[in-house]
Amino acid sequence: MKIAILDDYQSVALTYGDWASLNAEIEVFTEAFADADELVERLGGFDVLVAMRERTRFPSAVLDRLPELKLLVSTGPRNAAIDVAAANRNGVVVCGTGYLGQPTAEHTWALILAAARSLPAEFDSVRTGGWQVGVGTMLHGKTLGLVGLGRLGSSAAKIGQAFGMKTIAWSQNLTAEKATEHGVEAVSKEELFARSDVLSIHLVLSGRTRGLIGAAELALMKPDAILVNTSRGPIVDEDALLDVVRRKAIACAALDVFATEPLPADHPVRTLDNVVLTPHIGFVTREVYEIFYGDAVENIAAYQAGKPLRVME
Numbered sequence: 001m002k003i004a005i006l007d008d009y010q011s012v013a014l015t016y017g018d019w020a021s022l023n024a025e026i027e028v029f030t031e032a033f034a035d036a037d038e039l040v041e042r043l044g045g046f047d048v049l050v051a052m053r054e055r056t057r058f059p060s061a062v063l064d065r066l067p068e069l070k071l072l073v074s075t076g077p078r079n080a081a082i083d084v085a086a087a088n089r090n091g092v093v094v095c096g097t098g099y100l101g102q103p104t105a106e107h108t109w110a111l112i113l114a115a116a117r118s119l120p121a122e123f124d125s126v127r128t129g130g131w132q133v134g135v136g137t138m139l140h141g142k143t144l145g146l147v148g149l150g151r152l153g154s155s156a157a158k159i160g161q162a163f164g165m166k167t168i169a170w171s172q173n174l175t176a177e178k179a180t181e182h183g184v185e186a187v188s189k190e191e192l193f194a195r196s197d198v199l200s201i202h203l204v205l206s207g208r209t210r211g212l213i214g215a216a217e218l219a220l221m222k223p224d225a226i227l228v229n230t231s232r233g234p235i236v237d238e239d240a241l242l243d244v245v246r247r248k249a250i251a252c253a254a255l256d257v258f259a260t261e262p263l264p265a266d267h268p269v270r271t272l273d274n275v276v277l278t279p280h281i282g283f284v285t286r287e288v289y290e291i292f293y294g295d296a297v298e299n300i301a302a303y304q305a306g307k308p309l310r311v312m313e
Helices: 036-043 084-089 102-116 119-127 151-162 176-181 189-195 238-246 286-304
Strands: 002-005 025-028 048-051 071-074 093-095 143-147 166-170 198-201 226-229 252-255 275-277
Touching: 048 286, 071 286, 084 093, 093 286, 102 119, 102 151, 102 198, 102 226, 102 252, 102 275, 143 151, 143 189, 151 166, 151 198, 166 189, 238 252
Parallel strands: 002 025, 002 048, 048 071, 071 093, 143 166, 143 198, 198 226, 226 252, 252 275
Antiparallel strands: none
16 A cells, blocks of 8 residues: 655654554655646555645545545545545545644634734844844733634633633624623624724635635724734635735734645745734644544554545545
């Protein structure tokens, strides 16, 4: 059996999970493929692919060109970048793994604190021989707005409340009763953007949420507000966000996710001084990788034994 582990950016996949137990030929790919043609060319001879989240897309047009593929394992319990129906049509079993949401909620607060206290600029100043260069913003008493109040949004709300922040939220399906369960006030979409001092996004990317936050919503935000996105880049209209950040119509954007990933080296957001940027590392912790790759090995062994686990439908 030939196994390809994809998008192992940190070259750590083989240190998590008992890969030796599979008695298979394993190749690790540490960089993203340029396009679908390169993907098919490089992966055409593999029986099993282990995909890291949604870093590599597997639409029907790609899956139809991988006749040797038998098992596609995605880290995480779901993967919007895989056309599962097309995989099944081609006789490919698609499996997921377990997941932990807490690291992403924690990283949300790393970004909020970094933005509120201008930490990147202070880090750079101290490293280059300087001293204080900015004036931070206190979070206590401010309003934290949450776009989405599911598992991650409610976790972020709890931390905000510990900081002494008022928490408000909106999503298409949020009810006042559900919000109250978490000590959060349910408000309209317009009120959420207008009232929030910190606005944090916690939605799954779907047809309903793609481009959900555009110029009209961003125009409602306070000039000293912070926007945080640890969910998915395409939920926010990237051009509209770049515009308000360039004009300093909001104080800061703190982003872990982008419309195109890896973020192109020449992307204009890299040049702005009122952004905090991290390379989609909200979930990237030892604990999550132990689950991802440990479950991936288990899935492959189960498939070999004729009893697939965690099959996506």
